Amino acid sequence: MSIDLKTIKHISKLSRISVDEQKAEKLAGDLNSIFKFIEKLNELNTDKVEPLTSVAETTLKFRSDEVKNQNIREQIIKNSPEDNEDFFVVPKVVE
Amino acid sequence: MSDITSQSLTSLVKNIKEKKLSSEEITKAFVDRSEKSKELNSYITEDFSNAIDKSKKFDEKPNLDLKLPGIPMAVKDLFCTKDIRTTAGSKILENFVPTYESTVTQNIWNEGAILLGKLNCDEFAMGSSNETSFYGNVQNPIDRGLVPGGSSGGSAAAVSGQLTPITIGTDTGGSIRQPASFTGTVGLKPTYGSCSRYGIVAFASSLDQAGPMSQNVEDCALLQEVISTYDNKDSTSIDFNRGQYSKDLTKDIKGKKIGIPKEYRVEGMPKEIEELWKKGIEYAKDCGAEIIDISLPNTSYALPTYYIVAPAEASSNLARYDGVKYGFRAKGENLIDMYEKTRSEGFGAEVQRRIMIGTYVLSSGYYDAYYLKAQKVRKLIKNDFDEAYKKVDAILTPSTPSSAFKIGEKKNDPVSMYLNDIFTVPVNLAGLPAISIPAGLDAAGYPLGLQIIGKAFQEQEILNLAYAMEDKINFKNKITDWWIK
Numbered sequence: 115m116s117i118d119l120k121t122i123k124h125i126s127k128l129s130r131i132s133v134d135e136q137k138a139e140k141l142a143g144d145l146n147s148i149f150k151f152i153e154k155l156n157e158l159n160t161d162k163v164e165p166l167t168s169v170a171e172t173t174l175k176f177r178s179d180e181v182k183n184q185n186i187r188e189q190i191i192k193n194s195p196e197d198n199e200d201f202f203v204v205p206k207v208v209e
Numbered sequence: 210m211s212d213i214t215s216q217s218l219t220s221l222v223k224n225i226k227e228k229k230l231s232s233e234e235i236t237k238a239f240v241d242r243s244e245k246s247k248e249l250n251s252y253i254t255e256d257f258s259n260a261i262d263k264s265k266k267f268d269e270k271p272n273l274d275l276k277l278p279g280i281p282m283a284v285k286d287l288f289c290t291k292d293i294r295t296t297a298g299s300k301i302l303e304n305f306v307p308t309y310e311s312t313v314t315q316n317i318w319n320e321g322a323i324l325l326g327k328l329n330c331d332e333f334a335m336g337s338s339n340e341t342s343f344y345g346n347v348q349n350p351i352d353r354g355l356v357p358g359g360s361s362g363g364s365a366a367a368v369s370g371q372l373t374p375i376t377i378g379t380d381t382g383g384s385i386r387q388p389a390s391f392t393g394t395v396g397l398k399p400t401y402g403s404c405s406r407y408g409i410v411a412f413a414s415s416l417d418q419a420g421p422m423s424q425n426v427e428d429c430a431l432l433q434e435v436i437s438t439y440d441n442k443d444s445t446s447i448d449f450n451r452g453q454y455s456k457d458l459t460k461d462i463k464g465k466k467i468g469i470p471k472e473y474r475v476e477g478m479p480k481e482i483e484e485l486w487k488k489g490i491e492y493a494k495d496c497g498a499e500i501i502d503i504s505l506p507n508t509s510y511a512l513p514t515y516y517i518v519a520p521a522e523a524s525s526n527l528a529r530y531d532g533v534k535y536g537f538r539a540k541g542e543n544l545i546d547m548y549e550k551t552r553s554e555g556f557g558a559e560v561q562r563r564i565m566i567g568t569y570v571l572s573s574g575y576y577d578a579y580y581l582k583a584q585k586v587r588k589l590i591k592n593d594f595d596e597a598y599k600k601v602d603a604i605l606t607p608s609t610p611s612s613a614f615k616i617g618e619k620k621n622d623p624v625s626m627y628l629n630d631i632f633t634v635p636v637n638l639a640g641l642p643a644i645s646i647p648a649g650l651d652a653a654g655y656p657l658g659l660q661i662i663g664k665a666f667q668e669q670e671i672l673n674l675a676y677a678m679e680d681k682i683n684f685k686n687k688i689t690d691w692w693i694k
Contacts, residue, residue: 117569121569122565125565125568125569125572126549126565128568128572129524129552129561129564129565129568130528130531130545130548130549130552131549131552131553131556131561131564131565132546132549132550132552132553133553141561141562141565144562144623145562145565145566145569147623147624148516148562148566148623148624148627151512151513151516151624151627152513152516152517152579153513154509154510154513155510155513155514155517155582155583155586156582157510158507158510158586158589160582160585160586160589163585163586163588163589164585164588165581165584165585165587165588166584166585166587166588166591167584168415168445169401169415169591169638169639169640169665170401170402170445170447170640170665172402172447174444174445175441175444175448177441186308189308189309190308190534192306192308193304193305193306193308193534193535193536194533194534194535195532195533195535195536195537195538196538202533202534204533204544204547205541205542205543205544205546205547206543206544207543207544
């Protein structure tokens with residue numbers, strides 16, 4: 115299997131990372147060599163193997179589903195690149 | 210070399226408790242040496258003047274019952290520290306100042322330690338050489354032009370170069386143990402669920418663990434005792450009986466069964482590594498341990514599995530960097546364009562590569578072939594360890610397939626860079642604890658490490674084995690202070 119430029123463009127859309135032609139070609143080369151290495155897994159027959167979902171063989175602890183008002187609006191927006199004191203500001207999405 | 214900065218953590222704690230040294234004297238000594246060590250590029254953010262102020266405050270009213278009384282400490286820049294910039298080695302978090310503290314660092318400050326600054330690392334902990342950091346590569350104190358390993362490269366260099374008495378790193382596929390091995394220091398990756406992940410910048414959540422990096426095993430045990438706590442803020446934190454690791458540390462390992470997995474004899478492994486491993490086996494025997502040959506048949510599938518699972522989790526975790534809530538934002542013509550440019554300009558090449566791999570293996574049509582397949586193989590790898598631990602108490606292997614390499618040597622070949630983690634990655638996939646201890650030098654005088662892998666939650670067992678072997682090995686690091694003018 116090989117990853118072509120069309121696939122790179124598709125993944126870049128899904129990842130929300132813009133790539134130009136030059137970067138796409140470099141990525142195609144890198145990803146092909148990485149996937150060649152990954153395809154070693156096809157040597158193994160795993161038809162009857164259950165996938166691992168957690169390394170810890172314990173059940174997760176439950177906690178009560180409580181609403182906590184911590185009054186941290188200011189802290190939450192403190193690091194935003196653009197805000198108007200109450201909300202995050204983004205480029206216009208509706209006309 | 211200052212007689213303060215060359216002391217172990219244990220000895221500094223003792224000196225403070227016996228009032229032979231003050232926190233201020235110790236803090237100033239490490240600040241002074243850190244100031245002279247800019248060429249190592251260990252720090253991303255320094256907090257030296259605050260550290261000295263805090264040390265003075267500590268001395269005014271010293272609480273000597275604490276485990277780390279007035280001890281200065283720099284930490285990896287992947288731990289969120291309240292009001293102190295936390296970058297994860299990335300441009301995208303260049304101006305990020307957390308409004309909260311990670312549980313692991315909070316545990317450290319609660320025991321009296323003082324923050325010196327934030328240490329360099331590979332961007333989002335993705336790398337094995339510290340060359341993917343937006344803040345530049347780190348020099349290994351062992352020799353000029355040598356990588357310190359990664360991703361906790363700044364941490365390893367800071368301990369080895371004596372810029373901090375001890376530190377913490379994080380380990381997703383070897384990021385504590387490989388740099389420890391490259392710099393002649395000790396590094397412990399605890400059992401998954403031992404140390405809280407709350408407030409650690411996430412890379413691959415089912416693999417990430419924080420752990421101590423130190424000059425010796427005794428220091429390592431003490432810090433592990435401090436950082437390992439059950440935490441309800443991390444849903445995968447496990448409530449188990451944590452030991453008094455430093456108090457219960459013993460060199461008596463008579464009769465312990467140590468497994469030697471034949472699959473770790475990989476093709477093309479340098480003779481020096483093979484020799485080191487043989488020597489390690491002899492040391493273990495000298496300590497009274499019993500050596501047993503074992504098999505971990507799926508070892509060679511661990512790295513390909515890791516390079517599906519880790520990028521898949523990373524692509525999901527890093528979706529949060531969208532230029533809206535925090536971090537860097539690029540200008541865009543519309544919302545989508547802003548997202549795409551922000552992530553393209555804000556993330557470095559290796560991080561973008563891994564996000565793309567992860568997105569691909571999770572995408573429609575490929576999920577079963579890659580991600581599900583990898584989760585099945587991960588189960589087989591864990592089963593291998595479960596089977597081996599019916600016969601042995603711990604497993605001894607080399608930490609890395611080579612000593613530290615030159616800066617730039619592997620930068621353009623991702624697969625050869627990934628091969629660095631061949632001995633460390635299986636441990637993360639199975640969620641086990643493992644420690645790397647320095648065990649010898651190669652022909653060039655560069656350190657080589659041995660790894661002891663334990664059963665889940667048996668940190669005490671591997672610390673004891675490491676403590677006993679450390680005594681026999683009697684390793685001496687060759688640090689010449691070449692970077693200090």
